[in-house]
Amino acid sequence: MHNLEAILAMGLVTLLCRATPFIFFMKRKPPAVLDFVQRYIPPMIMTILVLNSFKGLRFGLAPFGLPEIASALAVAALQLWRRNALISIVGGTGLYMLLIRVL
Amino acid sequence: MHSNSEAPRVKVLGPAFTASIPVLLGYSTIGIAFGLLVVKAGLPWFLSPVMSIVIYAGAAQFMAIALLAAGTDIVQMAILTLVINARHMVYGLSLLDRFAVCRRWKGYLIYALTDETYGLLTTVSPPEGARSESFYAAVSALDESYWVAGSLVGAVIGGLVPTEYTKGLDFALTALFVVLLVEQIRSIRRIEPYAIATAATVLAFVLFGPANLLVIAILASIAGILAFRRRLP
Incomplete structure (x- = not known):
């Protein structure tokens, strides 16, 4: 019973986090400053999420984060070149799976 | 029946599935790993899909395994x-703004807003002529189905899935974020948001370490972008 109650509590807190801005601005109009900030939230969040994926890397230890960095650069290069998300992601992930096996 | 509201639904599923394939690769493999851990921690197998539906937040769920196993207090x-x-x-x-036009699915879209789904919804445009709400709902529901299915499979037959072949498949989520970042750079051609977010993340990492990096970096970035309010459109 404790398990299910704890899971329910965690679910409610998560839902509350996701719903807060929608509840807060349900009746009132968002201030002008928010109009400015929300424009730059997606590019900033994507930057942070990419960097966050690398936070566990240990650059002092072989293979020095090389599979992650090289594969991420390959994804970016493929995306700039072909602009096909599937090719970029499958290609980069394939390269990563190869590199962690051979390096 | 020949109603206008029926037509778009057919059109969104295909594009939504294509957009969600990277999440399929990542969520199914990480979901299986999650389910496997639930069982390994001595918890009943059904808690894995239950957590994936009730909580539906990867990092929090992985944390919950250890806490539940230790009988941590609910508060x-x-x-x-x-x-x-x-x-x-x-x-x-x-x-x-994007959700303001949503009606029927709005509650579901808010509940299902993970990092990856957020990235797709803010970067991928709905197909021409389709209702954006239907596209958002299709992407969100597909993403969630991969996560729930993965965590169920992992808990039930996780031990049978050979990990030596799938190891590294979860990089698909990092790759997805890289693709979404490239697309953001294409549409917002200003150096400030990227430079500020990078500085904020590095600073947060140096000062506070890897724990809670996301929330600290996001708050610092917002403070940073506000400082540039006069210089940016």
Whole structure:
């Protein structure tokens, strides 16, 4: 019973986090400053999420984060070149799976 | 029946599935790993899909395994969940306009707003002529189905899935974020948001370490972008 109650509590807190801005601005109009900030939230969040994926890397230890960095650069290069998300992601992930096996 | 509201639904599923394939690769493999851990921690197998549906937040769920196994008190678990998922409050801020037109699925879209789904909804445009709400709902529901299915498979037959072949497949989620970042750079051609977010993340990492990196970096970035309010459009 404790398990299910704890899971329910965690679910409610998560839902509350996701719903807060929608509840807060349900009746009132968002201030002008928010109009400015929300424009730059997606590019900033994507930057942070990419960097966050690398936070566990240990650059002092072989293979020095090389599979992650090289594969991420390959994804970016493929995306700039072909602009096909599937090719970029499958290609980069394939390269990563190869590199962690051979390096 | 020949109603206009029926037509778009057919059109969104294909594009939504294509957009969600990277999440399929990542969520199914990480979901299986999650389910496997649930069982390994001595918890009943059904808690894995239950957590994936009720909580539906990867990082918080992985944390919950250890806490549940240790019988941690509920208030403490709720507070830790708040710290991990506070970043989602910021996500909604940039979706107020996009979700304002949503009716039937709005509640579901808010519940299902993970990092990856947020990335897809803010970067991928709905197909021409389709209702954006239907496209958002299709992407969100597909993403969630991969996560729930993965966590169910992992808990039930996780031990049978050979990990030596799938190892590294979870890089698909990192790759997805890289693709979404490239597309953001294409549409917002200003150096400031990227430079500020990078500086904020590095600073947060140096000062506070890897724990809670996301929420600290996001708050610092917002403070940073506000400082540039006069210089940016």
